[in-house]
Amino acid sequence: MEAVKSPKKTFVSTRNACKLCAPLGASVVFKGIKGCLPMIHGSQGCATYIRRYMISHFKEPVDIASSNFSEETTIFGGNRNFNTGIENIIQQYNPEVIGIASACLSETIGEDIPRLIREYRTVNASKALPVFVNASTPSYQGTHMDGFHEAVSSVVANLAECGETGTHINIFPGFVSPADLRHLKDILTDFGLDYVLFPDYSDSLDNPHWKEYQIIPEGGTAVSEIKRTGTAKASLEFGYILNLGGINSRITESKAAFTAAQWLEKNRSVIRCKLGMPIGINETDRFFKQLEELSGKPTPNRYERQRGRLVDAYVDGHKYVFGKRAIVYGDEDMVVGLVAFLTEIGIEPVLVASGGESGILKREIERITEGKYPQMKVVSGMDFESINEMTEELKPDIFIGNSKGYYISRRLGIPLVRVGFPVHDRFGAQRLQHLGYEGTQQLFDRITNALIEYKQEHSPVGYKYI
Amino acid sequence: MDPQRWKQEVLKKYPSKVAKKREKSIMVHEGADNIKPIQANVRTIPGIITQRGCTYAGCKGVVLGPTRDIVNLVHGPIGCSFYAWLTRRNQTLPPTPDSPNYMMYSFSTDMQDSNIVFGGEIKLKQACREAFELFKPKAIGIFSTCPVGLIGDDVHAVAREMKEELGINIFGFSCEGYKGVSQSAGHHIANNALVKHVIGLTDKAVEGKYKINMLGEYNIGGDAFELERILDKCGISLNSSFSGNSTMEQFERAHMADLNVVMCHRSINYVAEMMEKKYGIPWFKVNFIGAEASAKSLRKIADYFGDQDLKNRVEEVIAEELAIVKKSIDEIKPRTDGKMAMLFVGGSRAHHYQELFNELGMSTLSAGYEFGHRDDYEGRRVIPTITIDADSRNIEELTVEADPMKFKPRKTEEELKALEALDFNGYDGMLAEMAKGTLIIDDLSHYEMEKLIEIYHPDVFCAGIKEKYCVQKMGIPLKQLHSYDYGGPYAGFEGAVNFYKDIDMIVNTSIWKMIKAPWEAEPVIEAEYAA
Numbered sequence: 001m002e003a004v005k006s007p008k009k010t011f012v013s014t015r016n017a018c019k020l021c022a023p024l025g026a027s028v029v030f031k032g033i034k035g036c037l038p039m040i041h042g043s044q045g046c047a048t049y050i051r052r053y054m055i056s057h058f059k060e061p062v063d064i065a066s067s068n069f070s071e072e073t074t075i076f077g078g079n080r081n082f083n084t085g086i087e088n089i090i091q092q093y094n095p096e097v098i099g100i101a102s103a104c105l106s107e108t109i110g111e112d113i114p115r116l117i118r119e120y121r122t123v124n125a126s127k128a129l130p131v132f133v134n135a136s137t138p139s140y141q142g143t144h145m146d147g148f149h150e151a152v153s154s155v156v157a158n159l160a161e162c163g164e165t166g167t168h169i170n171i172f173p174g175f176v177s178p179a180d181l182r183h184l185k186d187i188l189t190d191f192g193l194d195y196v197l198f199p200d201y202s203d204s205l206d207n208p209h210w211k212e213y214q215i216i217p218e219g220g221t222a223v224s225e226i227k228r229t230g231t232a233k234a235s236l237e238f239g240y241i242l243n244l245g246g247i248n249s250r251i252t253e254s255k256a257a258f259t260a261a262q263w264l265e266k267n268r269s270v271i272r273c274k275l276g277m278p279i280g281i282n283e284t285d286r287f288f289k290q291l292e293e294l295s296g297k298p299t300p301n302r303y304e305r306q307r308g309r310l311v312d313a314y315v316d317g318h319k320y321v322f323g324k325r326a327i328v329y330g331d332e333d334m335v336v337g338l339v340a341f342l343t344e345i346g347i348e349p350v351l352v353a354s355g356g357e358s359g360i361l362k363r364e365i366e367r368i369t370e371g372k373y374p375q376m377k378v379v380s381g382m383d384f385e386s387i388n389e390m391t392e393e394l395k396p397d398i399f400i401g402n403s404k405g406y407y408i409s410r411r412l413g414i415p416l417v418r419v420g421f422p423v424h425d426r427f428g429a430q431r432l433q434h435l436g437y438e439g440t441q442q443l444f445d446r447i448t449n450a451l452i453e454y455k456q457e458h459s460p461v462g463y464k465y466i
Numbered sequence: 467m468d469p470q471r472w473k474q475e476v477l478k479k480y481p482s483k484v485a486k487k488r489e490k491s492i493m494v495h496e497g498a499d500n501i502k503p504i505q506a507n508v509r510t511i512p513g514i515i516t517q518r519g520c521t522y523a524g525c526k527g528v529v530l531g532p533t534r535d536i537v538n539l540v541h542g543p544i545g546c547s548f549y550a551w552l553t554r555r556n557q558t559l560p561p562t563p564d565s566p567n568y569m570m571y572s573f574s575t576d577m578q579d580s581n582i583v584f585g586g587e588i589k590l591k592q593a594c595r596e597a598f599e600l601f602k603p604k605a606i607g608i609f610s611t612c613p614v615g616l617i618g619d620d621v622h623a624v625a626r627e628m629k630e631e632l633g634i635n636i637f638g639f640s641c642e643g644y645k646g647v648s649q650s651a652g653h654h655i656a657n658n659a660l661v662k663h664v665i666g667l668t669d670k671a672v673e674g675k676y677k678i679n680m681l682g683e684y685n686i687g688g689d690a691f692e693l694e695r696i697l698d699k700c701g702i703s704l705n706s707s708f709s710g711n712s713t714m715e716q717f718e719r720a721h722m723a724d725l726n727v728v729m730c731h732r733s734i735n736y737v738a739e740m741m742e743k744k745y746g747i748p749w750f751k752v753n754f755i756g757a758e759a760s761a762k763s764l765r766k767i768a769d770y771f772g773d774q775d776l777k778n779r780v781e782e783v784i785a786e787e788l789a790i791v792k793k794s795i796d797e798i799k800p801r802t803d804g805k806m807a808m809l810f811v812g813g814s815r816a817h818h819y820q821e822l823f824n825e826l827g828m829s830t831l832s833a834g835y836e837f838g839h840r841d842d843y844e845g846r847r848v849i850p851t852i853t854i855d856a857d858s859r860n861i862e863e864l865t866v867e868a869d870p871m872k873f874k875p876r877k878t879e880e881e882l883k884a885l886e887a888l889d890f891n892g893y894d895g896m897l898a899e900m901a902k903g904t905l906i907i908d909d910l911s912h913y914e915m916e917k918l919i920e921i922y923h924p925d926v927f928c929a930g931i932k933e934k935y936c937v938q939k940m941g942i943p944l945k946q947l948h949s950y951d952y953g954g955p956y957a958g959f960e961g962a963v964n965f966y967k968d969i970d971m972i973v974n975t976s977i978w979k980m981i982k983a984p985w986e987a988e989p990v991i992e993a994e995y996a997a
């Protein structure tokens with residue numbers, strides 16, 4: 001049944017959210033650290049739900065412990081639970097790293113996790129302990145993306161060492177797929193660059209079948225590598241928004257209102273190269289140009305050819321995609337990247353929506369589209385019901401975003417091309433590619449084919465040639 | 467490996483205090499005639515990776531989730547609501563496309579910083595008004611998540627006020643996630659609210675001669691549809707379902723049934739108990755998982771009504787259905803016979819599904835519940851001996867009395883006595899049906915699961931999605947018994963046949979043979995994997 005339509009009204013309730021909660025983002029980052037076991041400091045349900053959600057997307061084991069607050073803990077504080085939790089993790093898993101994210105409950109009662117870590121270290125000073133990293137992630141202050149970036153910044157700020165500048169570079173790609181991460185690593189390797197990629201869950205969240213069970217899945221950026229971020233000659237950071245919204249939105253307290261690359265620039269003098277998500281030709285060109293500068297080498301032929309093929313595809317596919325109207329939704333930096341790409345191929349983003357509330361989405365989208373689409377709506381803090389209510393007026397041809405928008409595209413009978421997170425109604429979400437010429441090619445093919453399929457299915461003739 | 471030894475090996479890995487606690491939840495079963503107490507429904511130790519969810523999950527997701535015409539409004543930060551958005555695969559079938567169905571909506575107050583600091587009641591009220599304005603629903607349920615209790619929002623007061631203002635049934639649940647040790651506490655809280663706020667509101671029963679309520683059936687993968695088909699075929703009317711494919715009206719008229727049958731004892735026994743006291747409806751346990759069990763349950767219901775026509779009809783239906791089931795078993799069983807299963811799921815499924823495996827000639831080597839209580843293992847007779855800990859005390863025990871207007875005994879004392887064999891108010895639990903020497907583990911930890919697989923290599927492991935990819939990485943197929951892996955129904959007769967086929971497919975797939983690449987050396991022979 002449809003909701004009674006009231007598109008003009010604004011709601012205080014969130015109806016079918018287009019965002020997830022902060023400790024999820026932090027957990028993804030912790031899974032990208034080698035030998036790390038995440039723990040959520042709060043109630044057990046959050047850890048269970050977050051595991052469940054990550055698993056349904058990545059289809060991989062995801063172990064996240066919880067300090068399992070009880071009613072008593074909420075009154076007397078979580079320090080005993082914290083210690084027992086850590087002790088148990090060490091005993092069972094003996095991880096190299098424990099990544100601790102807070103949750104709404106622990107934040108509400110004002111738990112100070114850095115202090116808990118310090119105390120634990122002091123009491124157990126005689127033992128060999130894992131490395132502790134943490135992130136402050138109350139979900140009433142931001143989304144899963146804020147949690148993600150908070151964790152990246154906090155881990156880097158915690159571990160990056162001082163020292164002489166080396167020849168290596170840092171790359172902070174943001175929340176992309178394991179296949180994207182693998183592609184990035186290939187690119188950097190082909191440029192002959194020494195790099196630190198963080199977080200790197202390309203293996204830990206997309207492992208091959210195992211010969212022997214791995215209690216903590218292999219893969220991830222090693223702590224020794226993260227330490228090296230402090231001595232890199234430059235940091236590449238994908239995304240124009242990241243957690244920078246903190247400055248002009250409500251997300252202010254207790255948060256790292258800086259990105260990892262910003263922190264390194266300020267505290268370790270590592271040059272920060274700002275890039276968007278390399279989706280589409282323009283943004284990818286900028287990325288490759290940056291790599292040429294940093295490596296002093298020309299773009300390897302392989303990528304030149306990828307770019308050439310992509311341009312060729314743009315030309316050949318033009319007739320299927322041009323002038324189509326798209327609704328694009330998801331994480332803020334991801335939608336900025338997608339819009340940059342759609343603008344190139346002539347698909348009009350009629351609505352750009354995100355559950356994030358950085359306060360700078362509109363500005364970034366406008367910058368990227370250069371005012372090409374005066375009718376385009378850019379809305380932060382969106383939920384799916386609000387999107388649903390706008391479809392009547394927007395008359396979209398295609399949806400581009402995560403699985404959660406499926407019910408609207410189904411109602412409208414138009415295609416949904418699944419990107420980003422979560423994608424739990426299609427197989428192979430961990431292998432979806434978005435980045436680089438190669439990832440863009442995949443996206444372009446998928447979008448084009450979705451539109452062709454729609455046309456074919458709705459044609460009375462049933463063309464076999466298109 | 468001898469299960470006792472397995473247990474000792476596993477416990478060694480825990481810090482001694484933890485080992486002491488876990489010790490009591492891991493048991494080598496001494497057989498049905500020597501049932502020993504097991505520790506269950508106690509808080510999971512911090513740092514142990516558990517299958518369990520939270521109280522809110524049990525309240526919102528499990529019990530009220532499958533009812534299509536109530537708007538479920540989650541009061542709290544966004545995650546809790548998002549994660550419970552249509553994730554349980556319970557199905558519903560509105561009579562017409564225009565009939566109310568809010569199951570695909572996830573409403574949340576999406577608390578922000580200022581709500582945590584200054585309280586969220588005003589936002590909650592506004593959200594109620596919005597839900598009302600959008601849908602004009604029959605009812606709104608307000609579910610509290612962890613921070614709510616802490617910041618002192620009174621959801622019940624808000625519910626009362628909004629009920630008055632909007633003129634529809636609105637009620638709240640204090641089901642903050644931390645309140646109980648698992649989903650189980652949430653079931654209890656949901657049961658209480660249904661009795662307090664819903665059951666008994668309308669006296670218009672379903673039409674029919676034999677009216678029953680089906681309790682603890684949640685229509686995962688379409689189970690309820692299969693049960694509706696069978697009951698219908700037998701001429702038994704389903705007055706209300708708690709809560710697969712249900713509506714508020716069904717709850718409201720629940721007190722008009724002649725009998726309550728209970729599928730999942732854990733999640734709904736409270737409603738059964740309270741309805742008996744308040745309205746005089748007797749209840750007994752049934753099980754529609756497994757073809758034989760389904761036949762037995764149907765006979766139980768027919769015996770209760772005692773009508774020869776009904777008994778005949780039920781026998782006809784059973785004969786007809788079992789003939790189809792038998793064909794399937796004959797075909798599949800040669801391929802599954804002698805294989806081994808492990809089940810760690812829910813508060814009844816780990817027990818019920820053993821029936822289906824038995825029918826395939828498969829044995830259960832190890833089992834346990836995620837959120838069961840001692841009575842689900844050892845039988846209801848141990849209830850008086852269960853220690854009440856701080857966590858259980860947290861959950862309100864409703865005291866109900868016979869309703870002066872609506873209490874009506876369905877059978878006389880003598881009649882009930884004559885029907886004693888139906889085992890009213892009884893449940894013998896899982897252990898009564900398990901073989902001596904099996905390993906019983908409550909609240910299996912992730913670590914223990916790894917050890918079970920590593921040592922015993924079962925042919926199939928039954929659990930949920932959180933365990934799935936981990937077990938499969940170890941080369942053992944995992945059957946999801948929360949969501950059915952997108953299959954189902956598995957209940958009733960057609961369900962049984964579906965299950966046989968799926969298990970056949972799973973345990974006889976050739977994928978595992980491909981694990982070794984041609985360029986790899988012969989694997990070392992692995993020692994000591996005897997069952």
Ligand code: SF4
Pocket residue numbers: 021022023045046049102103104105138139140542543544545546547611612613
């Ligand atoms: S309480 Fe907060 S951290 Fe936990 S699931 Fe809800 S939103 Fe996420």
Ligand code: SF4
Pocket residue numbers: 043044045046047049104105520521522523545546610611612613641642643644
């Ligand atoms: S915050 Fe509480 S209610 Fe929400 S998911 Fe976590 S444990 Fe459950």
